[in-house]
Amino acid sequence: MATDRATGPTRPRPGREAGPDRPAPDPARRARRARRARALRPWLLLAPALTVLAVLLLWPLLRVVLLSFQDYGLRQIYTGETHWTGLDNYTTLLTDSALWTTVLPNTVVFAAVCVALTVITGTLVALLLQRLGRTWRIICSTVVMTAWAMPAVTGTYVWIWIFDPLGGIVSGGLDALGLIEPRETNWFTDRWSFYAIATLNVVHHGFPFVAITVFAGLLTIPRELPEAALMDGANAWQRFWKITVPTIRPVFTVVTILSTIWDFKVFAQIYLMPGGSGSNPDIFNLGVWSYHQSFVKNEYGMGSAIAVLLTVLLLAITVVYLRALFKERDDL
Amino acid sequence: MPHAPGRRLLAGAAALSLGLLTAACGGDASSSSGDGSGAGPTLDVWIMEGTNPDAGPYFEELAAVFEEKTGALLNVQFIQWADAHDRITTAMAGRELPDVAEIGTTWALEFGAVGALRDLSGDIEAAGLAGDLVPALHEAGTVDGATYGMPWHAGTRSLMYRADLFAEHGLQPPTSWDELLDVALQLKELEPDMIPFPVIGGTEYAVDAFIWGGGGQIAQADDSGRWTSTINAPEAVAGIEFLTSLATEHGLSVAAAETWTEADQLQSFQNGEAAMVINGNWTVNTLLADDPSWADRLGVVPVPGPQPGTYSPSFVGGSLLGDFTSDHPELAWELIQLMSTGEYGAKWADESGFFPGQQSLLEDVAAEAGPLVAPFATQMMEAGHSVPVTELYGRVQGAQIIPRMLQSILAGSASVQEAADTAAAAMDETFGH
Numbered sequence: 220m221a222t223d224r225a226t227g228p229t230r231p232r233p234g235r236e237a238g239p240d241r242p243a244p245d246p247a248r249r250a251r252r253a254r255r256a257r258a259l260r261p262w263l264l265l266a267p268a269l270t271v272l273a274v275l276l277l278w279p280l281l282r283v284v285l286l287s288f289q290d291y292g293l294r295q296i297y298t299g300e301t302h303w304t305g306l307d308n309y310t311t312l313l314t315d316s317a318l319w320t321t322v323l324p325n326t327v328v329f330a331a332v333c334v335a336l337t338v339i340t341g342t343l344v345a346l347l348l349q350r351l352g353r354t355w356r357i358i359c360s361t362v363v364m365t366a367w368a369m370p371a372v373t374g375t376y377v378w379i380w381i382f383d384p385l386g387g388i389v390s391g392g393l394d395a396l397g398l399i400e401p402r403e404t405n406w407f408t409d410r411w412s413f414y415a416i417a418t419l420n421v422v423h424h425g426f427p428f429v430a431i432t433v434f435a436g437l438l439t440i441p442r443e444l445p446e447a448a449l450m451d452g453a454n455a456w457q458r459f460w461k462i463t464v465p466t467i468r469p470v471f472t473v474v475t476i477l478s479t480i481w482d483f484k485v486f487a488q489i490y491l492m493p494g495g496s497g498s499n500p501d502i503f504n505l506g507v508w509s510y511h512q513s514f515v516k517n518e519y520g521m522g523s524a525i526a527v528l529l530t531v532l533l534l535a536i537t538v539v540y541l542r543a544l545f546k547e548r549d550d551l
Numbered sequence: 552m553p554h555a556p557g558r559r560l561l562a563g564a565a566a567l568s569l570g571l572l573t574a575a576c577g578g579d580a581s582s583s584s585g586d587g588s589g590a591g592p593t594l595d596v597w598i599m600e601g602t603n604p605d606a607g608p609y610f611e612e613l614a615a616v617f618e619e620k621t622g623a624l625l626n627v628q629f630i631q632w633a634d635a636h637d638r639i640t641t642a643m644a645g646r647e648l649p650d651v652a653e654i655g656t657t658w659a660l661e662f663g664a665v666g667a668l669r670d671l672s673g674d675i676e677a678a679g680l681a682g683d684l685v686p687a688l689h690e691a692g693t694v695d696g697a698t699y700g701m702p703w704h705a706g707t708r709s710l711m712y713r714a715d716l717f718a719e720h721g722l723q724p725p726t727s728w729d730e731l732l733d734v735a736l737q738l739k740e741l742e743p744d745m746i747p748f749p750v751i752g753g754t755e756y757a758v759d760a761f762i763w764g765g766g767g768q769i770a771q772a773d774d775s776g777r778w779t780s781t782i783n784a785p786e787a788v789a790g791i792e793f794l795t796s797l798a799t800e801h802g803l804s805v806a807a808a809e810t811w812t813e814a815d816q817l818q819s820f821q822n823g824e825a826a827m828v829i830n831g832n833w834t835v836n837t838l839l840a841d842d843p844s845w846a847d848r849l850g851v852v853p854v855p856g857p858q859p860g861t862y863s864p865s866f867v868g869g870s871l872l873g874d875f876t877s878d879h880p881e882l883a884w885e886l887i888q889l890m891s892t893g894e895y896g897a898k899w900a901d902e903s904g905f906f907p908g909q910q911s912l913l914e915d916v917a918a919e920a921g922p923l924v925a926p927f928a929t930q931m932m933e934a935g936h937s938v939p940v941t942e943l944y945g946r947v948q949g950a951q952i953i954p955r956m957l958q959s960i961l962a963g964s965a966s967v968q969e970a971a972d973t974a975a976a977a978m979d980e981t982f983g984h
Contacts, residue, residue: 294666298665384807
């Protein structure tokens with residue numbers, strides 16, 4: 220702390236050499252030292268938080284990347300030896316036809332559909348909340364929050380029960396209408412119906428966040444804007460697209476990015492469904508596939524490579540979104 | 552720099568105290584695996600929770616006897632089956648393995664192959680137990696003459712049926728495949744709201760029995776120890792064909808069962824929906840605990856074979872006791888032997904509703920077993936089987952290759968031969984072809 224003590228009381232202002240009224244033996248040196256101290260101080264203050272982050276986040280992340288370049292199985296875990304295989308895991312992964320025909324389409328299409336439905340439903344609910352009176356607004360937002368508060372695991376089991384082919388409410392209803400034969404129906408074996416149920420589950424769990432966030436955004440729009448538009452004869456559709464959307468565009472960007480990240484790495488909602496844990500390879504997505512390779516087949520290196528691929532994909536999408544966001548700012 | 556000497560002193564003191572601290576930690580860590588109370592060493596033991604509904608008294612008694620015998624203490628921890636494999640793997644990475652642990656039959660070879668388990672064959676031989684262990688369970692933990700797990704308790708699956716319905720309609724429990732089909736078809740007519748025989752796609756053990764019953768094998772090893780799948784050979788396909796045809800041709804199952812696990816199937820039997828199921832001996836206790844009247848409604852026979860009077864062999868599962876390269880191998884073996892043989896072997900089996908892993912004890916149990924236990928004992932002694940004895944089969948099970956095959960047949964997306972060919976190819980890939 221010698222530097223601090225020496226420069227503390229007479230710290231020069233940024234961008235200025237020591238003043239002429241204060242004679243110093245070596246003003247240039249003192250200023251350099253002061254600058255260094257100033258540059259160091261924020262890092263010093265950030266150090267505890269950064270240490271925690273490094274231990275809990277960065278180190279595991281780094282380990283996953285390192286593992287993805289190794290052949291890492293039970294033997295390596297037990298003996299502690301390292302067996303580097305270079306890009307082998309990635310070559311195997313990227314030349315695996317299952318990645319291109321099943322896993323990637325399942326992940327990307329499912330995420331795209333879920334994000335679109337989540338944002339649309341959430342926005343519609345936000346617009347509804349805005350129009351409601353105080354009492355109904357409280358009731359509705361409480362109901363919406365309940366869907367959000369339900370843990371993913373619980374929610375998934377509820378949806379499984381709802382669609383249970385023998386005793387579920389949906390098959391019971393369709394059976395009563397004479398549309399299906401419950402004894403010959405199983406929605407969990409077919410890729411499309413499986414993902415349709417998963418979509419319902421994920422959208423139901425995800426839309427409340429969008430609804431509440433967009434509703435908060437709606438409250439920031441000055442009342443004069445829609446009123447003026449109304450005076451000019453704009454209908455509701457025009458007011459939404461010309462006033463609401465441009466004004467709170469950053470809110471939409473944020474909820475879309477966050478939903479994309481969440482929906483890309485969906486795991487429990489797929490894994491817990493009947494047939495989702497590996498007995499039906501048609502429904503693997505990147506998350507379940509990675510878990511399957513690592514913890515079921517004990518090929519931790521391969522599992523890590525899949526996890527890295529998922530991360531890179533997410534980063535790419537986020538970067539594209541953020542660039543779009545900043546470009547918009549510059550245009551304004 | 553007027554403060555320099557003081558700071559240096561401070562830094563020195565800090566470094567010194569840090570050094571002392573690490574030294575203290577090191578000393579602590581090395582002594583903890585040694586003697587705990589000064590009396591003798593402590594063995595860490597991991598046991599699966601739930602097998603024995605009330606395991607506390609058993610282990611208190613065991614610990615007292617063990618201490619009296621050897622002077623060593625036991626530190627028993629109960630872990631969950633569901634995350635036990637991950638837990639052992641994590642413990643391997645962190646060098647925190649227990650001395651003795653209960654392990655699943657397929658794990659013995661997997662952990663044995665990497666050197667985490669000690670070969671017990673020498674101790675078993677020396678104790679004169681080699682000829683007195685339940686064969687399928689002994690085989691399951693043995694590869695190339697090395698035995699990585701001592702049979703502790705065993706269980707098997709047989710055909711469970713609704714004895715009350717059979718009596719009401721004057722039906723006889725099936726003793727062959729034809730009779731199974733016949734009685735199921737009659738039940739379909741007599742009890743239209745029930746599921747005569749759910750063919751489930753979530754587990755492999757029912758279809759394994761029919762594969763073995765038809766004279767087939769899941770996989771076979773050649774002289775060099777290289778495994779090749781034979782699940783697509785004619786005998787195996789005949790077994791798969793028979794079982795799945797009950798659902799696909801004869802409509803004796805429901806579509807929902809395509810993704811059922813054994814737990815779902817048991818639930819359906821318990822709810823009075825399924826009339827016949829293939830399930831394990833340990834589920835009898837579950838049924839009776841739920842409703843004692845099951846004693847009058849439940850019947851059990853060994854899984855029928857293709858011809859009258861034959862049985863389809865059923866997988867003998869259960870658990871083994873393994874020595875995770877303990878620092879005290881003699882004590883570990885002493886404990887394993889105490890738990891798995893004689894008085895405490897029989898006591899554990901009795902309390903948990905399983906069969907003992909020692910053949911002579913099993914024969915005693917079978918001799919005095921009631922009607923709900925004896926058929927399972929017969930199945931185990933006369934028609935027990937183990938899955939391919941290779942560490943790679945654990946991965947085949949992990950990848951759910953056989954459930955995958957079943958689901959594709961039951962859902963109608965592949966013919967039996969196509970699905971079996973796909974499964975064989977997937978297994979061969981795992982076997983390193």
